[in-house]
Amino acid sequence: MSIELPKADELSVAATLLLIGQGAVLLDVRSPSEFRAGHAPGSQHVGLPWVALDAPAVIGDRPVVTVCSSGYRSSQAAAVLARAGSRAYSLSGGLHAWQRAGQPLVDARGRRGEII
Numbered sequence: 001m002s003i004e005l006p007k008a009d010e011l012s013v014a015a016t017l018l019l020i021g022q023g024a025v026l027l028d029v030r031s032p033s034e035f036r037a038g039h040a041p042g043s044q045h046v047g048l049p050w051v052a053l054d055a056p057a058v059i060g061d062r063p064v065v066t067v068c069s070s071g072y073r074s075s076q077a078a079a080v081l082a083r084a085g086s087r088a089y090s091l092s093g094g095l096h097a098w099q100r101a102g103q104p105l106v107d108a109r110g111r112r113g114e115i116i
Contacts, residue, residue: 008066008078010092013101016065019089024063026091027055029077038105038113040067040098051077052084063087069115070094 011019020026026043028035035045046054048068055064055077064086066074074090081088091097095115099105105113 008075008082008088008090010071010075011065011089012092013097013103016067016089016091017103019063019065022063024065025059027051027059027064027066027077028068029066029073030068034069034116036108037116038095038107040095041104041106043067048073048077052080055081056084056086059086063089065089065091067091067098068094070096 016026026040028039028043028045029048029051031047032045039045044058046058064081066077066081066088068074071090071092071094074094078088078090095105099115105115107113
């Protein structure tokens with residue numbers, strides 16, 4: 001039996017950058033190895049399985065934009081956070097859209113990152 005969550009509001013890369021500039025948290029919900037290989041600079045990491053428990057401490061009362069590689073996991077995470085009362089959005093197209101928009105990725109050492 002699977003539980004279907006409502007789809008979260010999705011934001012474009014441009015809208016995400018604007019919201020981050022206003023203090024929102026960019027929350028990467030991929031696995032630790034995916035995050036280490038490449039993530040948006042300044043993003044925070046809480047893997048999808050732990051979002052409900054750990055993300056509130058990371059985001060506080062700020063808006064949050066969740067991100068994964070394609071948008072599927074981040075949409076799930078944003079729906080969980082929104083149900084818990086957070087102002088949560090999902091980055092439409094994930095890090096693939098982020099890269100297509102010319103935004104950088106960094107790895108765990110601060111070098112050029114990649115999506116795995």
